[in-house]
Amino acid sequence: MSASSRGRQAAEILQKFGVMDxxxxxxxxxxxxxxxxxxTASSDIDILCHASDLDRFRKFAISRLETFAQFSCHDRAATANVGAAVIVRFVCGGFPVEIFATNCPVMSQFGFLHMLVEARILHLMGPDFAKGVLALKMAGVKTEPAFAQLLGLDGDPYILLAEMADMTPGEMHNRLISTIRK
Structure with a gap:
């Protein structure tokens, strides 16, 4: 799968406003x-960041991003699976943006792992599966639970998808075939 036209528009907005810079x-x-x-039409732009010093990141975000519409910044306590984080939200060029910064390299963050696994699943399962995910999302189901529901995965969908990140394409294919509810 690749970025939608809305995804390409979001990339242009980030470039125009220099957010990634x-x-x-x-x-x-x-x-x-x-x-x-x-x-979907209500999807935000999710940006993952690695911040070894969350206090520094929070101060930086406030000083550099607070001029964006609907700016907010708050701390999120650590959970059993994800460390403490700073969450920044604002609107940029009409798009809602959410920045998730934690003291974990981006490529090891759940959000990144989920995206990789979801892209692999979409590639393996094809366009009808993607339509099913979108239909569930339009009905209010979050992305990871939508994948889990369509795949017949039991348990915490956020953990289950992250655990699939290290699978080879063959292993993932076999896992999907064995779990899909007929």
Whole structure:
């Protein structure tokens, strides 16, 4: 799958407003549904950042991004699976943006792993599966639970998808074939 027209428009907006350049010290990566073409009209632009010092990141974000419409910045406590984070939200060129910064390299963050796994699944399962994901999303189901529901995965969809990140294409194919509910 590849970015939708809305995803390409989001990339242009980020470029126009220099958001990725502003965040360049924090290894920003656009993740989520936009890059893999399963976004809806309400999907935001998800940006993952690596911030070894969350206090520094928070201060930086406030000083550099607070002029954007609907700016907010808050801390999120660590959970069992994800470390503490700073969440920044604002609107840029008509697109809602959410920045998730944590003291974990971006390529190891759940959001990045989910996107990779979801892209692989979409490639393996084809366009009808993608339409099913979009239909569930339009009905209000979040992305990861939508994948889990269509694949018949039992358990926490966020953990299950992250665990699939290290699978080879063959292993993933076999896992999908064995779990899909008929």
């Amino acid at each position: 502003i965040l360049s010290d924090f290894d920003p990566v656009v993740a989520g549904t936009l890059p893999i073409g399963i976004d």
